[in-house]
């Protein structure tokens with residue numbers, strides 16, 4: 261049982277003042293505004309709900325600031341990424357992911373969806389525990405104090421061309437299970453815990469042939485199902501050349517879309533694709549700091565929303581881990597693409613950043629009685645935030661302005677410091693060990 265007090269807080273009904281929060285067993289038991297004589301612990305600045313990082317590949321963090329020297333393309337970046345992937349083992353992945361997840365909490369994220377595909381030994385043979393890598397990620401998340409949704413990823417083919425799917429190469433073999441049934445059997449061995457949910461992912465139409473999609477959908481069941489969708493034009497071209505349809509049409513025809521589905525990126529879509537995703541009520545997960553880093557393009561966020569899709573954000577390859585920069589980029593990219601301001605308001609953006617449903621945590625992301633007791637206190641006296649309207653904090657703050665983070669009632673970040681201690685050295689050592 262704990263209580264906190266905030267001068268400003270963004271409650272479901274809007275900006276409120278002098279708010280006292282009480283928590284028991286990780287859930288809010290009371291949230292009251294206009295409290296004049298609170299003796300609860302005072303939090304800095306403005307309190308926001310916890311934010312959800314809905315798309316992560318933790319190991320990509322080792323590439324930050326290391327892929328910009330020779331230009332290149334998404335596909336040459338992917339070669340660098342494979343260089344790191346081939347070096348990982350459960351111990352080194354635990355150390356790196358612990359630092360990455362701690363960096364996320366420092367930035368105000370309280371849940372993460374890990375799109376996990378580095379399953380096996382480099383040779384492709386399973387570890388003695390076939391889910392050893394998943395176990396490393398779960399331990400890392402628990403130590404870093406973030407809720408984890410492990411999206412175990414089906415990965416069966418090395419790519420797609422007009423001639424069909426290619427076999428996996430020497431690096432990709434550790435991503436792949438023998439077939440979709442072997443993947444399904446391994447996923448069935450994963451067990452959720454109080455801080456971890458299990459979901460499923462289809463890597464992409466490049467890595468999963470159409471005939472395997474219905475099995476992946478059945479494995480997911482009512483749990484989250486995520487899929488990379490049309491991040492690059494080359495994926496669309498290969499899919500059109502081999503299957504004669506867009507990736508959206510292929511996945512829709514195979515039954516992959518519903519209210520528990522998340523389409524990640526959803527960048528290069530036809531208007532008919534947008535309508536399909538919207539009418540199915542999928543979540544479209546935008547990763548703008550990655551999409552600009554990889555020269556992917558700008559996805560149709562507002563069009564998807566207007567068609568009925570929900571929106572979420574992810575930091576994906578972690579070129580940047582900053583929930584504020586990530587979510588305001590959804591609106592700022594719309595401005596660049598449409599020459600119009602204000603398609604998504606500050607309130608709209610906060611709703612996008614705090615949407616935990618697509619990770620299977622529908623009771624998180626609200627400062628309200630009965631919701632998970634997540635709090636993110638953001639300073640309003642830094643050089644970035646001094647003088648702003650607190651209701652527009654999402655357009656001014658950065659990760660460095662996060663002062664306190666509470667996850668399920670536990671204080672994980674206080675005074676801008678993580679309970680693990682300095683996170684920079686953890687990240688430096690863990691990524692250095694992979695070079």
Ligand SMILES: [Zn+2]
Pocket residue numbers: 315317375488524576
């Ligand atoms: Zn991704």
